[in-house]
Amino acid sequence: MASGKASKTFMWGLMGLLIVGLGGFGATNLSGSVTRVGSVGDENIDVNQYARALQQDIRAVEAQTGSALPFDQVTALGIDRAVLGRLIGQAALNNEAANLGLSIGDENLGQQIMAISNFQGPNGFDRDSYRFALQQAGLSELEFEAEMHAETVRAILQGAVVSGAPMGATYAETLIGFAGERRDFTWALLTAADLADAIATATDADLDAFHKANAAQFTSPAMKRLTYVWLSPDDLVADIDVDAALIQNLYDERIDQFVIAERRLVERLIYPDAETAEAAKAALDAGEKDYETLVADRGLDLADVDMGDVTAAALGTAGEAVFAAASTEVVGPVETSLGPALFRVNAILPGQETTLEEARAELQAELAADTARRQIDRVSETVDDLLAGGATLEELEGESGLKLLSTNWHAGSEDPIAGYADFRAAAQAVQEGDYPEVIRLDDGGIAALRWEEDLPAALRPLSDVRAEVEAAWQSEETSKALAAQAELLINQLVQGADLATLGLTAREEVDILRSDFIAEAPQGFLEAVFELEANGATVIRGNEGVAVVKLAAVKGPDESDAEVAGFRTLLSQQGDAGLSEDLYAAFARAIQDEAGIYLDQTALNAVHANFR
Numbered sequence: 001m002a003s004g005k006a007s008k009t010f011m012w013g014l015m016g017l018l019i020v021g022l023g024g025f026g027a028t029n030l031s032g033s034v035t036r037v038g039s040v041g042d043e044n045i046d047v048n049q050y051a052r053a054l055q056q057d058i059r060a061v062e063a064q065t066g067s068a069l070p071f072d073q074v075t076a077l078g079i080d081r082a083v084l085g086r087l088i089g090q091a092a093l094n095n096e097a098a099n100l101g102l103s104i105g106d107e108n109l110g111q112q113i114m115a116i117s118n119f120q121g122p123n124g125f126d127r128d129s130y131r132f133a134l135q136q137a138g139l140s141e142l143e144f145e146a147e148m149h150a151e152t153v154r155a156i157l158q159g160a161v162v163s164g165a166p167m168g169a170t171y172a173e174t175l176i177g178f179a180g181e182r183r184d185f186t187w188a189l190l191t192a193a194d195l196a197d198a199i200a201t202a203t204d205a206d207l208d209a210f211h212k213a214n215a216a217q218f219t220s221p222a223m224k225r226l227t228y229v230w231l232s233p234d235d236l237v238a239d240i241d242v243d244a245a246l247i248q249n250l251y252d253e254r255i256d257q258f259v260i261a262e263r264r265l266v267e268r269l270i271y272p273d274a275e276t277a278e279a280a281k282a283a284l285d286a287g288e289k290d291y292e293t294l295v296a297d298r299g300l301d302l303a304d305v306d307m308g309d310v311t312a313a314a315l316g317t318a319g320e321a322v323f324a325a326a327s328t329e330v331v332g333p334v335e336t337s338l339g340p341a342l343f344r345v346n347a348i349l350p351g352q353e354t355t356l357e358e359a360r361a362e363l364q365a366e367l368a369a370d371t372a373r374r375q376i377d378r379v380s381e382t383v384d385d386l387l388a389g390g391a392t393l394e395e396l397e398g399e400s401g402l403k404l405l406s407t408n409w410h411a412g413s414e415d416p417i418a419g420y421a422d423f424r425a426a427a428q429a430v431q432e433g434d435y436p437e438v439i440r441l442d443d444g445g446i447a448a449l450r451w452e453e454d455l456p457a458a459l460r461p462l463s464d465v466r467a468e469v470e471a472a473w474q475s476e477e478t479s480k481a482l483a484a485q486a487e488l489l490i491n492q493l494v495q496g497a498d499l500a501t502l503g504l505t506a507r508e509e510v511d512i513l514r515s516d517f518i519a520e521a522p523q524g525f526l527e528a529v530f531e532l533e534a535n536g537a538t539v540i541r542g543n544e545g546v547a548v549v550k551l552a553a554v555k556g557p558d559e560s561d562a563e564v565a566g567f568r569t570l571l572s573q574q575g576d577a578g579l580s581e582d583l584y585a586a587f588a589r590a591i592q593d594e595a596g597i598y599l600d601q602t603a604l605n606a607v608h609a610n611f612r
């Protein structure tokens with residue numbers, strides 16, 4: 001929330017824009033005995049004020065979407081509630097300002113109105129323009145000036161609430177201290193190659209115990225056993241003969257794709273006449289100026305003369321000379337439709353040609369796949385009819401190439417059919433008793449499926465996953481052995497020994513932040529490092545090894561880093577803004593609760609009826 005002293009000019013500008021905006025939408029005025037839609041304390045919410053505000057918000061949304069907004073959609077979007085809530089907030093401020101005796105002088109108000117640009121004529125403030133703008137907005141001078149007066153007083157009251165209450169420095173410093181804290185440390189990674197003793201071979205008892213203790217790791221997910229038929233374009237293309245004429249026609253249609261003309265990266269510097277262009281070229285040839293200087297002499301940048309990559313045809317009459325030049329050569333002057341010009345060739349992009357024979361296999365496959373998709377479209381209609389007539393999936397096997405298959409499906413299935421989003425959606429939704437329906441796949445194929453049974457999650461037998469269990473057991477035992485070996489080193493590190501002395505390959509890290517990344521480090525490595533006390537040491541286990549870490553120094557944020565200063569400023573601004581918003585929200589709720597809110601639903605309905 002901006003302070004009052006900083007927002008006056010901005011506020012008057014907004015009021016002027018409001019007049020223009022309302023004028024473009026036409027006036028909305030409601031006549032009759034109902035004059036208010038509600039009140040807050042002694043402050044009424046005028047029925048016409050609510051209608052105009054609602055109309056303005058509706059028109060703003062329509063301008064964004066480019067289409068009319070039915071009132072049912074207005075209420076569904078909550079636009080009417082948002083407008084009413086805003087006016088309740090304004091009325092509460094007006095009521096509180098009246099209770100406090102806040103006001104501004106008429107002279108000051110008049111000066112501000114006369115300064116609004118929308119009311120200006122050739123010689124300054126124009127009363128006719130003023131009246132016309134208000135008439136277009138459906139406002140009288142009295143109504144507008146009253147709203148201007150109220151808006152100013154509200155700004156003063158809001159400014160008094162939110163200004164002078166900055167967030168304490170502790171907020172920003174705490175966050176900066178956390179995010180900017182740096183640590184120096186040395187560490188070493190121990191892998192299976194560093195083990196003092198090799199890990200023994202697992203016994204059957206070891207594997208059985210590990211299998212049971214880590215059941216979740218070896219449990220298959222809940223699945224659905226499905227029967228399905230599937231026809232893919234790939235099933236048909238091998239038997240489709242493609243007419244050579246069709247391949248030739250497709251090649252000719254895409255000739256620009258298969259025959260790419262030579263192109264050159266070119267800059268073009270245009271001169272007003274041939275004499276000036278010749279003089280510039282002579283200075284270049286004599287070594288008196290380079291091309292960049294010639295460009296600058298014309299008041300241009302290199303970006304202004306860059307033509308990008310062009311063909312000879314695109315250069316017109318200059319094409320022959322430019323395409324005869326070597327790379328980096330300056331050509332010209334050459335007469336062009338824009339005048340004499342010097343051209344610099346920056347690079348040569350050779351042309352490429354793919355012959356019909358070279359492209360034949362690709363084009364034939366594309367045409368065959370297109371024919372297959374059209375055939376499958378016709379097959380899908382037949383399958384639809386057969387399924388509707390009660391045919392089973394087994395009876396569809398072989399129909400125009402349909403294959404009958406089954407799968408134990410789950411979200412992570414790797415069967416080829418599970419690669420199709422439409423099949424996955426159907427498999428997820430199918431239940432007992434559902435009838436098979438044709439599923440159209442995104443490559444032009446079709447499928448239909450049937451639920452057979454739900455298969456609950458189950459621990460896979462050790463005999464089925466023995467290799468996986470052995471590998472996991474070996475990894476776990478290696479990690480435990482390395483961790484035990486590393487723990488023996490920790491006391492020595494804490495007492496002053498260094499990693500190199502202990503026979504480890506030490507890696508030194510300096511000024512590391514929490515957000516940094518350390519290659520090869522185990523998962524959770526930096527989190528553990530930043531939990532260490534000064535001069536502490538620890539062991540961090542990972543999947544591929546164990547890390548031994550010794551902390552050397554704990555340092556605060558780098559105050560010489562401009563990013564730290566910028567982050568501190570940003571946090572302070574965000575803290576101030578957040579505190580101001582919270583204070584104002586609490587103040588607004590308090591004055592509304594104290595004053596009491598009354599809403600006339602009949603009046604609101606009457607306003608809404610005008611929008612239907």
